[in-house]
Amino acid sequence: MTEIRVKTSKRVEAVNITEHITKMVESGQGTLVHIYTPHTTCGITINEEADPDVMRDIIDAFERIVPANHPYRHGEGNSDAHIKATLAGSSVTVPYIKGKPALGTWQGIFLMEFDGPRERKVIITLI
Amino acid sequence: MTEIRVKTSKRVEAVNITEHITKMVESGQGTLVHIYTPHTTCGITINEEADPDVMRDIIDAFERIVPANHPYRHGEGNSDAHIKATLAGSSVTVPYIKGKPALGTWQGIFLMEFDGPRERKVIITLI
């Protein structure tokens, strides 16, 4: 189990963290890697890393689905970020084979920041 | 592996089940805990437990994203609950360290009821 820190630079953005996971499983023995963020206003997802516009489209769609401006109950002004975190999910689990994550050709692993900029923790566990 | 029962009291609501998971991992040995619900109209999510308004905002947002009133095909009148269950997901997996789930300061684990009130099963597995 390893904890890494990810710095985000905007309120909403997707940060590619694939390299951290790839490095960790290189020396690991097992079959699955679990990537988890212990926060309530960001999420973890897997999607295309080749064209950065894909994650931008995803971030924008989340904003349309859950607008930041709405008369939410929670008084901290970041309810939309909490809702988006539940839609994205707080972890992903990926198989790995011979020290390499079984990611598809286009797949990358992303931290989805919905209430930044902040420093975020990501906990990586090998199974 | 342990199965618990969770009683829900409304059609839609979030029930905090963190305490059950915390108790179970206290005596467990391993690195991850998997929390699963074998139903198709509720889900499991991780989000803020400090202010109950956060989960209320999330439940309300799910209702706006997937209205209960829509000419759905499925004849049982609970299609919105099925759709919300897929958006939320049927399980979460959380690391645990020295008998404690590695939840962040604000994180709790919730059963999201979308078609209650009912008694729901939750299966907790240590890895």
Next chain:
Amino acid sequence: MTEIRVKTSKRVEAVNITEHITKMVESGQGTLVHIYTPHTTCGITINEEADPDVMRDIIDAFERIVPANHPYRHGEGNSDAHIKATLAGSSVTVPYIKGKPALGTWQGIFLMEFDGPRERKVIITLI
């Protein structure tokens, strides 16, 4: 760890893959089965398999939440499929007991195709 191939026949559709998972865990020893797709325009979900209209309602709802027609940035015309894949998630994990997945009475495991028709890979791992 086993890889199966799933052929999809439409642009968007849900394909029931439960039987493949059931067969694989029959001979397996462990407590959890992880079902993963290494693609960025399809997802894996658990929902009702008894009435096929449930998954049709879910697929239709995803289309309303994330319309195919929108001025997305990504130039390949399938941004909606990428967004839907992140909403659905790329994997599910299910407990299994004595060679049977602990699926509820109504639950089935589905590949959600959002940019077909194609042949899709699904990687099944026993824990």
